[in-house]
Amino acid sequence: MEFLQPETWPEALQMKAAHPQAVPIQGGTDVMVELNFDRYRPEYLLDLTRVSELAQWAPDNGHIRLGAGVSYTRVITELGDRLPGLAMASRTVGSPQIRNRGTVGGNLGAASPAGDSHPALLAAYAHVEVESVRGARQIPAEEFYTGVKRNALGPDELIKAVLIAPPAGPQQFCKIGTRNAMVIAVAAFGLALHPDREAVGTGIGSAAPTPRRALAAEQFLAQSLTDDGLWESRGALPDATGRHFADLVADAASPIDDVRGTARYRVHSLSVMARRALIWAWNDFRRV
Numbered sequence: 085m086e087f088l089q090p091e092t093w094p095e096a097l098q099m100k101a102a103h104p105q106a107v108p109i110q111g112g113t114d115v116m117v118e119l120n121f122d123r124y125r126p127e128y129l130l131d132l133t134r135v136s137e138l139a140q141w142a143p144d145n146g147h148i149r150l151g152a153g154v155s156y157t158r159v160i161t162e163l164g165d166r167l168p169g170l171a172m173a174s175r176t177v178g179s180p181q182i183r184n185r186g187t188v189g190g191n192l193g194a195a196s197p198a199g200d201s202h203p204a205l206l207a208a209y210a211h212v213e214v215e216s217v218r219g220a221r222q223i224p225a226e227e228f229y230t231g232v233k234r235n236a237l238g239p240d241e242l243i244k245a246v247l248i249a250p251p252a253g254p255q256q257f258c259k260i261g262t263r264n265a266m267v268i269a270v271a272a273f274g275l276a277l278h279p280d281r282e283a284v285g286t287g288i289g290s291a292a293p294t295p296r297r298a299l300a301a302e303q304f305l306a307q308s309l310t311d312d313g314l315w316e317s318r319g320a321l322p323d324a325t326g327r328h329f330a331d332l333v334a335d336a337a338s339p340i341d342d343v344r345g346t347a348r349y350r351v352h353s354l355s356v357m358a359r360r361a362l363i364w365a366w367n368d369f370r371r372v
């Protein structure tokens with residue numbers, strides 16, 4: 085196995101173009117598991133840890149530009165106030181060791197339907213910035229996930245960063261697993277209220293072949309809040325609105341039975357998480 089170690093981003097792109105079969109490695113918390121279990125043996129590993137810009141974040145044109153190599157620990161400690169939904173999701177990932185090594189870029193690269201960053205990125209309307217020697221492009225998160233553990237990257241492309249607007253309203257993330265820590269989600273749900281545009285963002289995790297938004301639920305809730313003047317008044321949320329929103333979120337899932345849980349349980353847990361997340365987010369919104 086060849087170990088490629090670019091020092092700069094242009095060098096990394098050149099190496100990926102020359103060896104499209106090269107497997108990028110950032111924190112290694114997914115890649116090393118696969119190698120250790122001998123699930124595959126790539127001809128080339130492309131180590132991205134020396135590319136310093138990947139490990140940086142910065143405000144950029146009204147967004148936070150989160151380098152693909154920023155660890156979960158840093159999202160939690162440095163960006164908890166600016167990216168609250170993603171920070172909540174990051175707190176639920178693995179253990180301290182995994183959060184120190186694991187990155188949002190790696191979560192996107194792996195594109196597991198159970199990856200915890202995805203619901204938060206979907207709800208926040210994040211974009212994934214990818215690049216190759218051919219040029220750069222931004223992919224809306226909902227178009228990035230193309231199948232079970234598949235994403236929209238071309239063979240010569242690398243993930244450079246994620247662009248996320250700072251929250252205009254409250255954000256929530258809920259995850260259900262078979263225990264409280266070090267657990268892959270049985271189901272997960274992300275919610276973001278966007279009062280600046282009277283819109284709602286959602287993200288469903290681990291309950292469909294890909295992470296996905298619950299579009300009908302988003303539209304129903306945003307419209308109900310507008311029709312009832314609640315974006316303005318910040319009045320109490322009608323119980324029926326919360327219940328119907330939860331039902332629509334559950335309807336958007338298409339889960340399977342597997343070792344972690346049944347499809348039925350996943351659908352039920354999603355509706356519970358959606359209602360709770362909405363109540364918590366709405367209470368936060370009313371307090372401001």
Ligand SMILES: Cc1cc2nc3c(=O)[nH]c(=O)nc-3n(C[C@H](O)[C@H](O)[C@H](O)COP(=O)(O)OP(=O)(O)OC[C@H]3O[C@@H](n4cnc5c(N)ncnc54)[C@H](O)[C@@H]3O)c2cc1C
Nearest residue numbers: 110111112113114115177178186187190191193199200243
């Ligand atoms: C014990 C344990 C517990 C875990 N718990 C959780 C959990 O609770 N929630 C969760 O979501 N995940 C969990 N994971 C999975 C893993 O930690 C995450 O998916 C993490 O985000 C991977 O990040 P990484 O930097 O380590 O990725 P890596 O392992 O380095 O890479 C992951 C994938 O992304 C690709 N990749 C990496 N960087 C790039 C790039 N810049 N451009 C293109 N492709 C790239 C790699 O080729 C690979 O396919 C766990 C893993 C372990 C071992």
